[in-house]
Amino acid sequence: MELKFDKYNEFRIKSLFGRYITNESILQLTEIFSYSEIGKSSNNLPIYYLKLGSGPIKILIWSQMHGNESTSTKALFDALSYFLHIDKKHLSDFTLHIIPILNPDGALLYTRENFNKIDLNRDASSLSQNESIFLKDLYDKIKPHYCFNLHDQRSIYSVADTNKPSILSFLSPAADTNKSETNSRITSMKVISSINKELNSLIKGHISRYKDDYNPNCVGDTFQSLNTPTLLFESGHFDNDYNRENTRKYMCFALITAITSITTNEYKKIDYSDYYKIPENTTYLSDIFLRNVLIKNGIKEYRTNISIMYNEVLDKSANKIMLEPFIDKKGLLRNMFGHFEIDFTNNDKMFKNDDNLLNNLLKHID
Numbered sequence: 001m002e003l004k005f006d007k008y009n010e011f012r013i014k015s016l017f018g019r020y021i022t023n024e025s026i027l028q029l030t031e032i033f034s035y036s037e038i039g040k041s042s043n044n045l046p047i048y049y050l051k052l053g054s055g056p057i058k059i060l061i062w063s064q065m066h067g068n069e070s071t072s073t074k075a076l077f078d079a080l081s082y083f084l085h086i087d088k089k090h091l092s093d094f095t096l097h098i099i100p101i102l103n104p105d106g107a108l109l110y111t112r113e114n115f116n117k118i119d120l121n122r123d124a125s126s127l128s129q130n131e132s133i134f135l136k137d138l139y140d141k142i143k144p145h146y147c148f149n150l151h152d153q154r155s156i157y158s159v160a161d162t163n164k165p166s167i168l169s170f171l172s173p174a175a176d177t178n179k180s181e182t183n184s185r186i187t188s189m190k191v192i193s194s195i196n197k198e199l200n201s202l203i204k205g206h207i208s209r210y211k212d213d214y215n216p217n218c219v220g221d222t223f224q225s226l227n228t229p230t231l232l233f234e235s236g237h238f239d240n241d242y243n244r245e246n247t248r249k250y251m252c253f254a255l256i257t258a259i260t261s262i263t264t265n266e267y268k269k270i271d272y273s274d275y276y277k278i279p280e281n282t283t284y285l286s287d288i289f290l291r292n293v294l295i296k297n298g299i300k301e302y303r304t305n306i307s308i309m310y311n312e313v314l315d316k317s318a319n320k321i322m323l324e325p326f327i328d329k330k331g332l333l334r335n336m337f338g339h340f341e342i343d344f345t346n347n348d349k350m351f352k353n354d355d356n357l358l359n360n361l362l363k364h365i366d
């Protein structure tokens with residue numbers, strides 16, 4: 001495949017930045033993309049839809065069904081810009097049917113769930129929410145050849161038994177409880193393997209796959225069981241990139257690869273068993289990991305490991321996501337690592353195990 005990743009800075013949609021991506025953010029792009037409304041969300045916000053290309057291969061793509069998972073949305077717009085401005089020849093091969101923000105209420109409130117506090121990715125069989133119904137209606141109307149289900153994953157995700165952060169994760173969801181290798185599953189596996197092959201040279205060791213337990217309440221599993229090859233894409237965390245701008249770039253490359261691989265039939269050359277060679281996800285990471293901190297608890301003194309995580313909190317006045325640290329766990333925490341780590345082994349500073357522990361630790365880290 002001839003992919004022009006080196007032109008990323010030319011086609012990246014620069015007005016999309018950071019974690020807080022809402023309807024308002026994507027409405028800034030109407031000079032490039034035109035939207036129509038396919039319905040209203042649970043709290044009456046428009047759910048936008050756009051189309052790119054005019055070809056026979058139909059791909060249905062939705063992002064932000066979890067409102068606070070915005071990285072893949074940014075990546076998606078970058079990828080659309082690529083096909084619109086850099087590599088235009090495929091516009092007559094494919095038609096992309098896109099819902100960039102399926103859960104605009106969750107996006108606005110910066111929550112995973114929708115306005116009714118329902119996880120839309122557990123609503124595929126009951127279809128109890130407007131958002132779920134509109135997605136299913138669009139699926140029924142379009143009858144796509146492929147579905148792309150776009151998400152973000154938390155910073156805890158690592159690659160198999162390593163301390164390497166999972167920058168990108170994928171899944172070819174199961175179509176039944178036996179995890180049968182149906183034609184549609186195999187097709188999804190091949191497309192994912194072609195992404196893995198292409199991206200491996202850029203982020204080797206940072207790509208993983210999700211466990212494939214079947215859950216009929218998940219949208220991907222449902223569409224897969226209806227024999228539509230469906231791919232789950234997950235943007236992960238790496239290093240100190242809390243705006244996930246680097247991950248966005250790699251997710252954009254993953255989307256470009258998948259779409260190109262499908263339109264050129266490149267994926268058909270791939271042995272689907274390559275999919276199983278992609279290492280599985282683990283959850284060995286924390287945002288900050290402190291090793292061997294000396295703690296005083298009453299008269300007891302001991303050393304322990306401390307895992308600190310960030311809560312992502314929307315600051316409405318600044319329209320920004322703030323990171324609020326909290327102590328997640330203390331103890332031996334075998335097999336755990338941090339995106340940021342400090343080893344206190346040779347540090348005899350003693351921390352009292354009281355309500356100020358977190359603040360005192362953070363002061364020390366600064």
Ligand SMILES: [Zn+2]
Binds near residue numbers: 150
């Ligand atoms: Zn998600």
